[in-house]
Amino acid sequence: MKNVIYIVILFILVKVNISFAQNRFVDSLIEYTKVAKDDTHKLSVLTRVIEAISDDAVWSKYNDQLGPLAQELMLSTDLKIKEKATRHYGDYLNNKGYLSNNLGDITEALDYFHQSLKIQEQIGDKSGQSYSLNNIGYIYSSQKQYLKALENYIKSYELQREIDDLHGQAQSLSNIGNVYDKSKSLKKALYFYFKGLNIRKKIKDKHGIGYSLQNIGTVYFNQKNYFSALYYFKKSLEIRREINDVQGISYALCNMGKIYLEDNNTALAQKYALEGLEMSQKWVIQRTLV
Secondary structure, three states: OOOOOOOOOOOOOOOOOOOHHHHHHHHHHHHHHHHHHHHHHHHHHHHHHHHHHOOOHHHHHHHHHHHHHHHHHOOOOOOOHHHHHHHHHHHHHHHHHHHHHOOOOOOEEEHHHHHHHHHHHOOOHHHHHHHHHHHHHHHHHHOOOHHHHHHHHHHHHHHHHHHOHHHHHHHHHHHHHHHHHHHHHHHHHHHHHHHHHHHHOOOOHHHHHHHHHHHHHHHHHHOOOOOHHHHHHHHHHHHHHHOHHHHHHHHHHHHHHHHHHHOHHHHHHHHHHHHHHHHHHHHHHHHHHH
């Protein structure tokens, strides 16, 4: 299901580019949805298609297929089919909430996320619950209702610990850190960012490590601790170059440029800003070719 993820950056948050090979894989999945005879299998394939596509206008069409099909199968007398369909219907509602949020309808988004959460609680889908709670927390955080945001993020984290979802735990810790960051509790923000970073290192999530390092660097930057900020931005740049994360590279370079600007080193500030701009343009071109 779609999961609203907030990561501290100095620019716009956008989704990572899908490679050509992935697009071919998505095309094959889409073709399969047209001929699949097993409706329960079709639910899983539709969900994979939705997750693989970044364009809201495209994936939402497949979500509109997922919801009615799941509802139909929820009437089955076969308990396994019924449970699977109910799980996917929860995903459908969560996806609707994600889309509503992107369209700026916060009230509708919260309603869909709560509907999804209720269904997931009924069938004991702890993984689904953690996603819905994360999304609810994001909505409250975006509305500066930080206590409610923390309540939901912490619940999400606790569920992820129960099911040993390390990727989810790292994300929830990052989200908790973000709430403290936005509310200017920078020491607490650093604590949770580092805790999330340690998990990401443990599971070798290099994309996640890059974001965690950037978040930590941003906190130090806000504390005017430019020496430490530069260290973590450089570490973020290293790992993003290692995995050829063009978008992440551009963020790191521009952040480093801001530090040199604060240090009145205009030559280096301009150097890194221009390199960051070049990488941003490269990333935009890649997106266009998808």
